[in-house]
Amino acid sequence: MITWLNNKIDQLLQPELLRPENLGQLHPGDYVPIPSDIVLPSIITAFAFVLIRHIFDRLVVYPIGTYFGLKDSIPRKNTFDHPVLEQEYKNSKSPTSDVILVLSKKTGISERTIQFWFKKRKKQDKVSGIKRLSDSSWSFAFYFVLSWYGIYVLSNKQWSTKTEDCWKGWPLLTVSNDMYYYYLLELGYYISYIYMLFTDHKRKVSGFNYGVFIIQG
16 A cells, blocks of 8 residues: 555656656665655654654643643633624734724724723633643754754765765765655654644744745755
8 A cells, every 4th residue: 555655656746857867877875765755754754743742742841831830721711702893803803993993883882891802802812831831842842853963964964064065976966864864854843733733722824834835845
């Protein structure tokens, strides 16, 4: 099954159009990646990151956060349901005084009551301290490890200090195992990040945009 999927991936992405190398000219032990070498492994790596993230939260983040007094949830101040106000809240979480005046006339609710409604409604969307700690610590742990691994990978690459060596041997440019695993880890992380956008609390879109950019690259 996996072999069949890999063959379909290679046929779909047409690797012979993506790289000009003549594989027959490669030296023994040289490696040139093909799409099937990264697509399925990156998805598997992404699921592994999701699992590791949950274990990391339970064994590290939550105990530390609880020790320092962070809460897992925020007390919710109840707001009365009102479809008109809720619709405006989706458009703007901090409406201007002119908008509040229009809402007051439309709903028959006093302006002061509407202002309090929006304040309470905003508090319902706040993220708890432990959730923020979870996001920050997981990102820090990943980037810390990957940065040092990247330094290790580059430490024995001659082209990292001499840029002209980047094109040496072109078009027979190969990828070493340590570089392959670096890209695999990075791609798997951002795929898992996109997955967690749909299963976890709301985040800013900047990280999502960067993740999509990395995956497309």
